[in-house]
Amino acid sequence: MRRKTKERLFFLLFRGCALVVGLALLIIVGYIVFLGIGTLSWEFLTQFPKQRFTEGGIFPAIMGTLYLMALVMIIAVPIGVFTAVYISEYQGSSRFAGWLRVVVNNLAGVPSIVYGLLGLGMLVIFFGWGFSLIASAMTLAFLVLPLIITASREAIQAVPSSLREASLALGTTKWQTIRHHVLPYSLPGILTGVILSLSRAAGETAPILLTGVVLTKSILPQDIWDTFMAMPFQLYALATQTVFEKTKDFQYGTALVLLIMVVLMNLAAIIIRNRYREKYKW
Amino acid sequence: MAYKQRVTAQRRRFYDRFVYVILTIVSLFAIIVLAAVAIFLFINSYPAFFLVNQWQFFTGTTWDPTNPIEPLFGMLPLLVATLVVTFISALIAIPIGLGATIYLSEIAHPRVRKVMKPAIEVLAGIPSVVLGFFALTVFAKFMWEAFYPDWRPDDYLNLFNGAVFLAVMMVPIIVSLSEDAMNSVPRSLKEASLALGMTRWETMWKVIIPAARPGIVAAIMLSIGRAVGETMVVVMATGSSPQLTWNPFYSGQPITSTIAIEMGEVAANTAHYHVLFELGLVLFAITFALNFVADYAMKRHAERYQ
Numbered sequence: 001m002r003r004k005t006k007e008r009l010f011f012l013l014f015r016g017c018a019l020v021v022g023l024a025l026l027i028i029v030g031y032i033v034f035l036g037i038g039t040l041s042w043e044f045l046t047q048f049p050k051q052r053f054t055e056g057g058i059f060p061a062i063m064g065t066l067y068l069m070a071l072v073m074i075i076a077v078p079i080g081v082f083t084a085v086y087i088s089e090y091q092g093s094s095r096f097a098g099w100l101r102v103v104v105n106n107l108a109g110v111p112s113i114v115y116g117l118l119g120l121g122m123l124v125i126f127f128g129w130g131f132s133l134i135a136s137a138m139t140l141a142f143l144v145l146p147l148i149i150t151a152s153r154e155a156i157q158a159v160p161s162s163l164r165e166a167s168l169a170l171g172t173t174k175w176q177t178i179r180h181h182v183l184p185y186s187l188p189g190i191l192t193g194v195i196l197s198l199s200r201a202a203g204e205t206a207p208i209l210l211t212g213v214v215l216t217k218s219i220l221p222q223d224i225w226d227t228f229m230a231m232p233f234q235l236y237a238l239a240t241q242t243v244f245e246k247t248k249d250f251q252y253g254t255a256l257v258l259l260i261m262v263v264l265m266n267l268a269a270i271i272i273r274n275r276y277r278e279k280y281k282w
Numbered sequence: 283m284a285y286k287q288r289v290t291a292q293r294r295r296f297y298d299r300f301v302y303v304i305l306t307i308v309s310l311f312a313i314i315v316l317a318a319v320a321i322f323l324f325i326n327s328y329p330a331f332f333l334v335n336q337w338q339f340f341t342g343t344t345w346d347p348t349n350p351i352e353p354l355f356g357m358l359p360l361l362v363a364t365l366v367v368t369f370i371s372a373l374i375a376i377p378i379g380l381g382a383t384i385y386l387s388e389i390a391h392p393r394v395r396k397v398m399k400p401a402i403e404v405l406a407g408i409p410s411v412v413l414g415f416f417a418l419t420v421f422a423k424f425m426w427e428a429f430y431p432d433w434r435p436d437d438y439l440n441l442f443n444g445a446v447f448l449a450v451m452m453v454p455i456i457v458s459l460s461e462d463a464m465n466s467v468p469r470s471l472k473e474a475s476l477a478l479g480m481t482r483w484e485t486m487w488k489v490i491i492p493a494a495r496p497g498i499v500a501a502i503m504l505s506i507g508r509a510v511g512e513t514m515v516v517v518m519a520t521g522s523s524p525q526l527t528w529n530p531f532y533s534g535q536p537i538t539s540t541i542a543i544e545m546g547e548v549a550a551n552t553a554h555y556h557v558l559f560e561l562g563l564v565l566f567a568i569t570f571a572l573n574f575v576a577d578y579a580m581k582r583h584a585e586r587y588q
Contacts, residue, residue, distance in 0.1 A: 007483035017381025086305040109573035111511020121322040203409025206513040266407035
């Protein structure tokens with residue numbers, strides 16, 4: 001009997017832990033929605049800020065974040081997916097693949113501010129790109145590269161080898177097998193990883209802080225060498241550098257729009273993955 | 283006909299070779315990035331080795347880089363602040379994270395799990411700047427009004443504040459990684475234990491957790507690495523006064539937030555500028571070491587159950 005009581009006690013404790021996690025999520029999201037919902041309007045999403053962030057909207061910051069995400073996707077997705085294909089299809093268990101795996105794991109652990117320093121030291125100054133959209137996008141691409149590689153690798157390795165062998169037995173080359181049989185089946189998994197990486201890129205602040213984001217700019221960035229505004233930096237700068245009472249609507253609104261964007265992307269990724277898990281049961 | 287087939291076969295083989303070469307080159311990119319991190323941190327902090335007394339940098343207790351008479355670059359206040367927030371956030375996140383993991387993987391009803399797992403992933407996806415914002419505008423004020431009115435620390439932002447939200451970031455990492463570790467323990471072990479008359483709790487505590495330990499250790503190490511390197515939460519929630527204190531209810535300025543705050547205001551190629559890169563180098567070394575331990579633990583876990 002005592003053993004059973006002990007079990008019940010511990011289970012209660014663990015349930016409590018899970019409850020705390022759930023509550024933390026509810027409180028944080030709930031509060032931000034509650035505080036920001038009043039500011040949201042069509043105007044807030046489509047206008048430039050006026051009167052030092054007391055009127056108008058956050059349109060340029062939204063566009064800046066979207067530009068960043070598009071550039072990060074163009075840079076990081078091909079490199080990440082190709083590296084994953086190379087590691088899992090061409091190198092298998094070779095020593096080089098082992099090394100590459102260690103490198104990718106270490107890249108994933110590099111702090112975002114250190115990526116910012118890399119972007120500043122290498123891209124902005126050494127390459128002479130200056131504070132620009134492309135320097136920030138490249139820095140964020142470095143940051144999400146390990147995430148894309150890991151997610152793609154897992155998706156590719158989940159494709160059963162019988163499929164590859166059947167294709168190869170019919171006389172196709174290795175690349176044909178990958179292109180027509182492995183990649184299509186791992187596509188949902190890769191897509192999940194890509195969406196999660198982009199949502200990460202959208203929310204990161206420290207790397208763009210050092211490589212080209214600005215708080216105010218009267219026009220949208222004209223090309224990739226231009227500086228830009230972005231939501232996470234705008235939130236940080238308004239919250240720490242302005243009088244709270246004056247810009248609080250902008251702060252709450254920016255936080256909410258950023259949160260909605262990121263949460264929607266996360267949910268999309270989760271839905272795609274669950275669908276695909278049900279669809280392909282090997 | 284036969285000739286034509288031979289030509290296409292040759293072309294296909296050539297194409298295959300071509301793709302292989304391209305993929306090899308592209309794969310080098312990840313290695314180049316990691317090398318570039320180390321190289322550019324080193325190049326940019328190299329002048330600091332001569333401009334600033336290195337003994338003072340590592341043991342100095344005052345961080346006052348903008349002092350016009352004698353700027354002081356002692357990193358101890360920053361390092362101690364990083365240690366304090368990391369330690370406290372680990373203290374909060376590890377028990378809660380592991381408890382939630384055990385609940386999710388062994389106790390929870392499948393229907394609860396179906397809601398809880400995506401919820402934790404969403405929590406992991408919340409940008410750190412939003413967490414920092416919440417800490418600054420809601421949590422810090424709440425704590426101030428609820429707990430501190432009697433004894434007033436110097437600032438209503440403090441290290442504890444940051445640590446709580448670092449813990450919020452760490453929990454999803456711990457849960458997702460250690461759940462993988464616990465799920466990869468073979469079913470047969472669990473069933474054998476239950477068949478011998480152990481309760482579910484005893485099975486968990488004496489069989490599953492020991493078996494999954496390397497994976498759990500890796501999860502904890504990775505989450506600690508994340509806390510050490512996290513910037514926005516500490517920038518916004520812990521205040522910005524680089525004082526040497528072990529008291530979590532005083533404000534402080536960890537390494538990451540020092541770089542973030544001061545890099546924007548410093549002139550290029552001054553001693554201060556290079557010292558900030560050197561702080562980055564220190565940070566990189568710490569996280570690299572933590573990752574190395576995690577990697578090693580993960581490998582041991584994988585070797586056990588393959």
